[in-house]
Amino acid sequence: MPSQAEIFQKVSATLVDALNVEQDEITPSATLQGDLGAESIDFLDIVFRLEREFGIKIPRNELFPESIFQGDPDFVQNGKVTEKGLSELRQKMPFADLSKFEKNPELTAISDLFTVEMIAKYIEGKLKVKN
Amino acid sequence: MRWIWIDRFVRFESGKSARAVKNLSLAEDYFEQHLPGYPIMPACFILEGLAQTGGILVGEANDFKEKVVLAKITSARFQREALAGETLIYDAEMVTLRPEGASIVGKVYGIPAGSTAQEPTEAPIAEAEIFFAHLDQARSQQLFGDHNFVFSGDLKYLLGLAKVSAQRTDRAK
Numbered sequence: 067m068p069s070q071a072e073i074f075q076k077v078s079a080t081l082v083d084a085l086n087v088e089q090d091e092i093t094p095s096a097t098l099q100g101d102l103g104a105e106s107i108d109f110l111d112i113v114f115r116l117e118r119e120f121g122i123k124i125p126r127n128e129l130f131p132e133s134i135f136q137g138d139p140d141f142v143q144n145g146k147v148t149e150k151g152l153s154e155l156r157q158k159m160p161f162a163d164l165s166k167f168e169k170n171p172e173l174t175a176i177s178d179l180f181t182v183e184m185i186a187k188y189i190e191g192k193l194k195v196k197n
Numbered sequence: 198m199r200w201i202w203i204d205r206f207v208r209f210e211s212g213k214s215a216r217a218v219k220n221l222s223l224a225e226d227y228f229e230q231h232l233p234g235y236p237i238m239p240a241c242f243i244l245e246g247l248a249q250t251g252g253i254l255v256g257e258a259n260d261f262k263e264k265v266v267l268a269k270i271t272s273a274r275f276q277r278e279a280l281a282g283e284t285l286i287y288d289a290e291m292v293t294l295r296p297e298g299a300s301i302v303g304k305v306y307g308i309p310a311g312s313t314a315q316e317p318t319e320a321p322i323a324e325a326e327i328f329f330a331h332l333d334q335a336r337s338q339q340l341f342g343d344h345n346f347v348f349s350g351d352l353k354y355l356l357g358l359a360k361v362s363a364q365r366t367d368r369a370k
Contacts (some may be wrong), residue, residue, distance in 0.1 A: 083271070083272075084271065086271070086272070107268040107269055107328070107330060108269070110268075110297055110298055110328075110330065111268075111269065111271065111300070111328050114292075114293045114295065114298075114300060114328075117293075118292075118293065126296075126297065
């Protein structure tokens with residue numbers, strides 16, 4: 067099982083290739099869309115590369131859920147994610163750090179959950195199960 | 198002008214790799230303007246030929262049932278220009294093939310005018326990595342119906358031509 071630093075290093079290299087960004091732009095807290103300029107199709111590319119790099123299977127919608135709430139009013143009200151929605155997020159994305167988002171759960175800020183660190187944590191979890 | 202940027206397939210291994218060739222004729226329209234007095238193939242057309250080679254490789258892997266669209270060119274490097282009179286060899290190799298899409302890596306070689314070589318004799322003139330998406334089945338049926346507008350005729354026809362040509366060669370032996 068590779069160390070956390072090794073996983074992060076490999077994730078960084080994957081993102082450099084997939085997004086054509088510079089190595090020094092990749093920090094743990096960098097957001098994929100806001101900071102690294104990822105577009106929707108890049109998410110699929112990243113998934114393909116991570117699978118190859120780490121020898122794992124990433125089921126569709128597991129790492130990057132496409133539409134978590136599907137417009138359900140129980141989950142989103144007035145543009146904000148409800149407590150029920152937050153608990154859904156915790157369950158579907160246990161690898162994401164929700165601490166900042168929980169303080170002001172604007173639906174539009176949900177893409178900020180997708181950070182480099184989130185991917186590294188997800189991979190770490192997958193590799194633990196695999197080994 | 199028809200949007201076909203390869204002339205024929207010379208090698209095809211289903212789901213794995215494909216090689217196509219394209220002869221650059223001075224009669225092609227774009228050479229008149231690109232560039233006057235110095236006919237070189239625009240780099241985007243070189244990439245289009247590679248994308249068609251790779252796209253057919255990806256489409257054939259699922260028996261042309263998926264609508265394969267070019268989603269992104271992850272990287273592309275060009276080492277030299279391709280001149281009218283040359284033959285381009287397009288090599289595409291499948292890297293990933295999944296229900297949602299596929300990626301290929303490709304190399305483009307130039308056989309200079311006058312050479313009789315059948316295999317690449319020098320370093321690639323271009324290399325690229327291309328990512329294809331399968332248009333979401335449910336959504337694309339809503340938008341476009343059952344008809345596969347990607348592999349509607351000409352592109353698919355190219356593979357058929359390659360098969361006919363191979364059969365002829367076999368019969369001649």
